[in-house]
Every structure is written in C-alpha cells, then in structure tokens.
Amino acid sequence: MKSNRRQFLxxxxxxxxxxSLFPNLLKAAEATSGHSLKGKRWAMVIDTKxxxxxxxxxxxxxxxKAHNIPHIPDKKEVKWIWIETFHHLFPGQMGxxxxxxxxxxxxxxxxxxxxENPPCVRVCPTxxxxxxxxxxxxxxxxxxxxxxxxxxxCPFGSRSFNxxxxxxxxxxxxxxxxxxxxxxxxxxxxxxxxxxxxxKPYCVEAAEGAIYFxxxxxxHSEVRKVLAERYAITRKPELGTFPCVYYLI
Amino acid sequence: MLEKAIKGSKLYWGWICLLLxxxxxxxxxxxxxxxxxxxxxxxxxxxxxxxxxxxxxxxVGVAASAVMMVIPKYLHHYQPFARILIxxxxxxxxxxxxxxxxxxxxxxxxxRMLNIIFHATPHSILFWDMIVLNGYLFLxxxxxxxxxxxxHKGVEPPKWIKPFIYLSIxxxxxxxxxxAFLYCGLPGRHFWLTAxxxxxxxxxxxxxGPAFLILLSYVVKIFAKWDPGKEAIxxxxxxxxxxxxxxxxxxxxxxxxxxxSNIPGHTIHLKFLFSGLPGYSTYVPWMWVAIxxxxxxxxxxxxxxxRKSDNVLAIGCLLVFMSCWxxxxxxxxxxxxxxxxxxxxxxYVPTKLELLISFGVYCxxxxxxxxxxxxxxxxxxxxxxxxD
Ligand code: SF4
Ligand code: SF4
Numbered sequence: 028m029k030s031n032r033r034q035f036l037x038x039x040x041x042x043x044x045x046x047s048l049f050p051n052l053l054k055a056a057e058a059t060s061g062h063s064l065k066g067k068r069w070a071m072v073i074d075t076k077x078x079x080x081x082x083x084x085x086x087x088x089x090x091x092k093a094h095n096i097p098h099i100p101d102k103k104e105v106k107w108i109w110i111e112t113f114h115h116l117f118p119g120q121m122g123x124x125x126x127x128x129x130x131x132x133x134x135x136x137x138x139x140x141x142x143e144n145p146p147c148v149r150v151c152p153t154x155x156x157x158x159x160x161x162x163x164x165x166x167x168x169x170x171x172x173x174x175x176x177x178x179x180x181c182p183f184g185s186r187s188f189n190x191x192x193x194x195x196x197x198x199x200x201x202x203x204x205x206x207x208x209x210x211x212x213x214x215x216x217x218x219x220x221x222x223x224x225x226x227k228p229y230c231v232e233a234a235e236g237a238i239y240f241x242x243x244x245x246x247h248s249e250v251r252k253v254l255a256e257r258y259a260i261t262r263k264p265e266l267g268t269f270p271c272v273y274y275l276i
Numbered sequence: 277m278l279e280k281a282i283k284g285s286k287l288y289w290g291w292i293c294l295l296l297x298x299x300x301x302x303x304x305x306x307x308x309x310x311x312x313x314x315x316x317x318x319x320x321x322x323x324x325x326x327x328x329x330x331x332x333x334x335x336v337g338v339a340a341s342a343v344m345m346v347i348p349k350y351l352h353h354y355q356p357f358a359r360i361l362i363x364x365x366x367x368x369x370x371x372x373x374x375x376x377x378x379x380x381x382x383x384x385x386x387x388r389m390l391n392i393i394f395h396a397t398p399h400s401i402l403f404w405d406m407i408v409l410n411g412y413l414f415l416x417x418x419x420x421x422x423x424x425x426x427x428h429k430g431v432e433p434p435k436w437i438k439p440f441i442y443l444s445i446x447x448x449x450x451x452x453x454x455x456a457f458l459y460c461g462l463p464g465r466h467f468w469l470t471a472x473x474x475x476x477x478x479x480x481x482x483x484x485g486p487a488f489l490i491l492l493s494y495v496v497k498i499f500a501k502w503d504p505g506k507e508a509i510x511x512x513x514x515x516x517x518x519x520x521x522x523x524x525x526x527x528x529x530x531x532x533x534x535x536x537s538n539i540p541g542h543t544i545h546l547k548f549l550f551s552g553l554p555g556y557s558t559y560v561p562w563m564w565v566a567i568x569x570x571x572x573x574x575x576x577x578x579x580x581x582x583r584k585s586d587n588v589l590a591i592g593c594l595l596v597f598m599s600c601w602x603x604x605x606x607x608x609x610x611x612x613x614x615x616x617x618x619x620x621x622x623x624y625v626p627t628k629l630e631l632l633i634s635f636g637v638y639c640x641x642x643x644x645x646x647x648x649x650x651x652x653x654x655x656x657x658x659x660x661x662x663x664d
Contacts, residue, residue: 172389191312
C-alpha cells in the first residue's frame, strides 16, 4: 500500500514534470507500444458491410433520444453519432474518385473514437475533457469553459459546441440524462452510464449485430475475436491517436 | 503621474468620449452574445474559432514587438530608442489587454474562466499562454511605470528594475512562441502543423508592431506635439523592412513545401487561400492583397530616401501593417479550419455583432493606449521643460 502510494506519487511527480514540458515526446514514446494492456479498454467494431442506412438511422435515433441531443438545423449543429461517407471518414485513403467510384460514396457511422492517446484531453486547459481508466474520453459539462481548444485539436471532427441553448431545440427530454447549457462542448461518451451498469451502448443495441462492443484487453471478448478474423481499419492511424473505434471492411 | 491623464484638451476628451461610446456599443453587442450564446457569431462546428481568436493571435504579435526596442536600448545601449521605448512598452500593455479581452469574449462560459487556474492543467498550451500573457502584462506595467516615474523625478531608474527588463526580452519571445504552439501542436491540422510557425509569427510581429508604432509616433507628433525622435523612427523603419521580407520569405517556404511535396492535406489549405475551393473563394482577394501589400511595403521601405520622407514612410508602414493583419488576423486562422478534418468546406464570415464586439475590444485597447500615452508624453514634456 505504502510503496504503492510512494510509487504513485513519484510517477505523478515525474509525469507532471515531463508532461508539462514534453507532452508529445512522452506520449510518443508510450505510443510506440500501441494500446496499453492494463485494465479495461472499451472498443467498438463497426461492420461496414452489415450496416444499412435504416440501421444507422435507428442507432442515431436511439442515441439522440437517450442523450438529449438537440436537433439544430444549421452548421452550428450538435451531433454525437452521424452518417458520413467513407470519403469523409477516411480522407486520403479512398483512392481517386474517377477510378474507384463506389467505396468513397459508401456510408458508415461516425462518432468519437475514444482515442487511447487523445489530443482533445491533452489540450483542454481545465480537464473538463478527461480520460477514464477504462479509456473512455469523458466530458465534465460543468467545468468546461467553452474555449473550444478541444475542437481544434480533435482530428476527427467528433466534437460539437453548444452555440445555442440546446434546451430550446429539444422536443422531449430524457430526465435520466443531463441536458447541457449553451457555451459548452459535447460529444459521444461511449454510453458510460450504461457501461457502468454492465450494459452495452444504445447504438450497439440498436444495430442488430452490426456493431460489436467490448474490452479490447480481454482476449476472449467479442471485439477481439472479430478483429482477429476480419480486416479492420481505424481513422487516420498515422496521427498516433490510437482510435478505439474500428471499421470492418 | 496619473493626473496627467485628466488634464487634457477638448480634442483629448472628445477622443476619450468617442472611445467610450465605442466600448459601450461593443458591450451592448456583448450582452446579446451573453444572452444568445456564440450562436450570434459566424462560427460553426467546423470553423470553431473565428475573428476573436484571430485578433488575439495578431495582437500578441503587436505586444511582443516592444522587444525590438528593448534589445537595442538595453543590450546595445542604442540611445535613440530611449525616448520612444516607453511608447513601445505602453503599446504592449494595450495590446496584451486586448488579447485577454478577445479570449474572454470568445469563451462560451466566461463566468467559469477561473477554472483555468482552479484546475490548472500544465499539459495544455492554453494554460501556458495564460501564464505568459499575464506575466508579460505585469512586466510591462512594472517596467514602464518605474522607468517613467524615475524620469519624472529626474533620477536614474532603480537598479532592481534591470533584471525585470532583461527578463522581458525572452518573455516577449515566449508570448508569441507559446501562441504559435497553440496551433502547431495539433494533429490533423496540416496548415498549422509546421515548425516554422513560431519564427513566422515573430517575423510578422516584428514587422507589424514597429510599423504600427511608427504610425502612432506620427499621431503623437501631430496631436501631442511631441517628437519621439527622427533617428528612432528611421531605425524602426529598417526593422520593419527586414522583418517584412523575412515574414514573406517564411510564407514562401510554406508554399513551396506544401506545393512541391504535393501532399493533398497540405496543399488544400493553400489552395483555399490563394485560388479558392469550388464555390468558396471569399478570402482569395484578401490573401493576395496581403502578399502584394507586404511586397509593396517592403520595397518602399527598402530605400533610404523613401524612409526619410514622412509621407512615404507612413504609406509603407500602413501597407506592411495591413499585410500582416490580413495574413495573421484573418486568413491564417480561417485557412487552417478550411476544409475541416473531414474535408468538408464550411463557410465562415464574421457577423455584424461579432465585428461590433471586436470593435468594442479595440476601442478599449485604444482607450488604455491613449491614457498611457497621455501620461508618458506629459511626463516627457514636463521633464524637458515644455508646457503642456
Ligand atoms: S475522436 Fe476526437 S474527441 Fe474523440 S477522443 Fe479522439 S480526439 Fe478526442
Ligand atoms: S471547450 Fe471545454 S472541454 Fe474543450 S478544451 Fe475548452 S474547457 Fe476543455
């Protein structure tokens, strides 16, 4: 216990120092080994072959309803999970549109990747965006000052800012999930509230088996099995953020 | 010394009132923003920073440029800068104040602002930016006031101020370096992800800041009848000329690297700025004006006979200032956000309210500047035995 605490404090001291001076260097060194293997690491595997537009819309509806996501009809919109073309999901990876016409236009789901090495967490000046032990990248809506640095830092466009008061755009409200105020950032939280109850995320439940969810560090988990069997890609792997959302091709 | 700020001509008070009205207008616009949220701006999910943060970025440069006088004066004992230095330091105070105001008006939840301190997060560059900006503000207030007070009393500045003056040199460099780090450490924003960003910011700072100071010197000369010194202005003009061409050179380096390597993620932002994307070329004329104005300003300021003529010098400085403002106070930020990481093109144009709020912040900055300059010039004149 004692040595544990001492060790913890020492690590804390060293990381505080190292992190403040060379956050990227330190992270890069860690990142070479890929995902950390300690504890749980929640991951999602999206089967792009099985997903149809109807299923995707069902997933989105389930999420929107449960999480009080306002429907805002302009570019100041708030979205946690939405439909996007492969071309936008994987920019630069889809070949030229002239010769490969089908794939870039195919559609799939887009959401926060819950990156193992998240730049949004790195830049947030208040720790309103933070990473849980199990890898979920969380938001503290009461702490966020709305500087939107995290939006500039996320290379996947996963974050939304409440330009408007979101409550004005809610038709019905789920009393079991907090609504947000204007001036704060939000994004998909991997249904942390359900995971903590031992359930799977809403979109996974609605996806009729087209989305797998589980612990990446557990070799017997469903996600590990399906990743071992089929070819999967992540978004922008070259940036070293290590997304935990995989796409089966 | 402050009493000098409350003894002024009708013109002085008229100008102060005008600025107060400007601040009032900006404040009214800000109350609308407080009520309606940042929805009143032109920003969006894709272009999530806009005019405010661009102004902030530009003004950090103006603030940092005071170092271009501090170094010659204190490290090389270049005396002609002794007279004008206080104007540079006070300009820095006004500029940093505007920077801080621009950050505050950009926040979605300004009342939670102090969370940056309560939940200090050293791995966030924004945390360090807050530290260096406030530190720089403090340093300049301290140094400016203490040296001016000593001059007022007709004594040498106290010895203990020296370390602060020396400290202010790297500190000035740090404010703009850290501001560049805000941008150049972000993965997936290729336009900003460049090691040359901090030097480029510094170059444009050392062009735009002194250019603005020269223009201000003329204003002071005309309205306050106090001459900061011909030689000082001439030296500043040389600094402006060289800094301008270095800045343009850096921009050219960026363009070459992106275009010759031909990597789509890198070229697309430059295409957006220099030739436009399909259906969206709002900023193309601006960008070209910035480049051409910079070049023209440089060639004007390159020749000594041009620098010696007051009118031509003022035009040269105006061109350089305009060039830097468009480049850094507009295009740099919008260009980085367009297209988005999902390669979507979302248009951004600041709204009227956004511009009014910015106008209010500028008025506040000019109010600070006017009052400080009034005091500085008043003291200088009194010491020289001139009547105000
Ligand atoms: S996808 Fe974006 S918001 Fe989500 S963890 Fe990664 S960087 Fe952060
Ligand atoms: S907007 Fe909120 S969550 Fe994002 S960086 Fe700023 S304080 Fe953190």
